[in-house]
Amino acid sequence: MTDDVLTPDQLDSIRDRVRALMPQVRADLEALTRIPSVSASSFDQSEVTRSAEAVAALLRAEGLDVEIVVEGGRPAVIGHVDGPEGAPTVTLYAHHDVQPPGDEADWDTPPFEPTERDGRLYGRGAADDKAGVMAHVAALRAHSGDLPVGLTIFVEGEEESGSPSLETILAKHGDRLAADAIVIADSTNWAVGSPALTTTLRGGVRVVVTVRTLDHAIHSGMYGGVAVDAVTALVRLLSTLHDEQGAVAVTGLDESVAADLDYDEARFREESGLLDETQLIGTGSILSRLWTKPSITTIGIDATSIDKASNTLAAKAAAKISMRLAPTQDPAAAFERLKEHLESHAPWGARVEVSLEESGSGFAAHADGPAYDQARASFADAWGTDPVDIGVGGSIPFISSFVERFPDAAIIVTGVEDPDTRAHGANESLHLGEFEKVCTAEAIFLARMGALHTP
Numbered sequence: 001m002t003d004d005v006l007t008p009d010q011l012d013s014i015r016d017r018v019r020a021l022m023p024q025v026r027a028d029l030e031a032l033t034r035i036p037s038v039s040a041s042s043f044d045q046s047e048v049t050r051s052a053e054a055v056a057a058l059l060r061a062e063g064l065d066v067e068i069v070v071e072g073g074r075p076a077v078i079g080h081v082d083g084p085e086g087a088p089t090v091t092l093y094a095h096h097d098v099q100p101p102g103d104e105a106d107w108d109t110p111p112f113e114p115t116e117r118d119g120r121l122y123g124r125g126a127a128d129d130k131a132g133v134m135a136h137v138a139a140l141r142a143h144s145g146d147l148p149v150g151l152t153i154f155v156e157g158e159e160e161s162g163s164p165s166l167e168t169i170l171a172k173h174g175d176r177l178a179a180d181a182i183v184i185a186d187s188t189n190w191a192v193g194s195p196a197l198t199t200t201l202r203g204g205v206r207v208v209v210t211v212r213t214l215d216h217a218i219h220s221g222m223y224g225g226v227a228v229d230a231v232t233a234l235v236r237l238l239s240t241l242h243d244e245q246g247a248v249a250v251t252g253l254d255e256s257v258a259a260d261l262d263y264d265e266a267r268f269r270e271e272s273g274l275l276d277e278t279q280l281i282g283t284g285s286i287l288s289r290l291w292t293k294p295s296i297t298t299i300g301i302d303a304t305s306i307d308k309a310s311n312t313l314a315a316k317a318a319a320k321i322s323m324r325l326a327p328t329q330d331p332a333a334a335f336e337r338l339k340e341h342l343e344s345h346a347p348w349g350a351r352v353e354v355s356l357e358e359s360g361s362g363f364a365a366h367a368d369g370p371a372y373d374q375a376r377a378s379f380a381d382a383w384g385t386d387p388v389d390i391g392v393g394g395s396i397p398f399i400s401s402f403v404e405r406f407p408d409a410a411i412i413v414t415g416v417e418d419p420d421t422r423a424h425g426a427n428e429s430l431h432l433g434e435f436e437k438v439c440t441a442e443a444i445f446l447a448r449m450g451a452l453h454t455p
């Protein structure tokens with residue numbers, strides 16, 4: 001690229017600086033990982049405060065103006081430093097809280113004692129998302145004293161608990177987070193050696209459907225054969241949610257086609273643990289089924305347990321249904337479609353009630369423009385290979401809050417994870433070689449954004 005905004009020497013110099021910084025970045029990451037900052041309310045919240053303070057100290061040491069903000073939830077950290085006059089502005093997001101460790105017996109080494117094995121650093125939060133925090137710090141350090149852009153770093157403290165006070169934080173402090181580009185480092189790369197930008201996320205709707213067929217439970221011998229029990233009616237209703245091939249049978253939902261990446265059935269089977277004889281469900285490419293089409297799962301059922309079963313027809317049964325939505329789908333409309341489907345498919349006139357528990361929008365990035373161009377170039381500079389656009393089948397609900405609040409910003413979703421990271425699970429880990437590339441890419445991105453502007 002002859003018209004590139006950075007010269008090969010400039011790129012080499014950033015790569016070298018980041019490499020030299022990595023031992024300290026790694027030490028700081030380990031120190032953060034030792035703080036069990038689980039934001040779930042049954043855990044000690046003084047640890048979340050302690051991790052906010054640790055993050056604030058890291059940012060202050062780099063010369064940022066730092067404030068810890070609490071708006072009814074867990075402490076978030078906002079740091080800011082002005083760039084050169086007229087330079088573009090970038091906001092970097094990560095979160096310092098973590099998921100609960102789960103059963104410690106499932107971990108090969110204690111979750112809050114970071115441990116290196118085979119080039120990976122194991123520990124709760126070692127990847128999700130304390131490595132995201134440290135990638136931002138590394139990029140900052142790589143430009144120490146000579147930052148090419150105006151920079152804000154926003155480190156949330158309750159992402160793993162659903163970001164309950166994020167709306168308030170954005171309402172009260174959002175002006176400080178506004179930027180030309182917002183980098184959200186909380187997702188994954190496609191594979192070790194293959195960087196990715198997450199350009200779509202699915203939305204979701206969770207409902208409870210309750211089926212009633214009797215006003216009280218009755219003897220199955222006296223009445224069975226004529227009266228139907230609520231569990232049988234519920235199961236029959238749930239079976240209408242998919243067609244014969246297992247594709248979602250609820251009509252009127254959005255769907256689109258995912259990027260054409262190499263991902264075959266064998267890899268899906270290996271990653272998912274689907275039993276050999278169990279067929280895949282749905283239609284279209286596997287990645288479309290995972291990323292850009294709706295899916296429906298029954299995630300819980302209330303019915304008499306086998307232990308407590310007696311010979312009675314149950315009067316009432318309920319199921320919790322999780323529906324994942326295409327990235328562009330309006331969740332309110334999707335809920336209406338699902339509700340209509342369930343009500344209109346009530347078997348044998350069973351009484352069906354549907355209540356909405358939770359819903360969230362997906363995300364479809366406007367993945368072009370100058371900031372995206374520079375982000376893609378930065379990834380290529382760091383990995384030596386172009387990034388791919390990926391989707392994520394799950395949701396990152398807070399991203400839609402950013403999209404809504406900053407409609408003109410380029411929202412760039414990156415991450416430190418790879419397919420073996422096991423975020424949220426036992427033995428979560430960070431690939432240390434990839435982590436250096438993440439830090440390098442981010443440092444180069446800041447330089448590229450700065451170079452877009454000629455003083």
Ligand SMILES: [Zn+2]
Nearest residue numbers: 128129159186
């Ligand atoms: Zn995360």
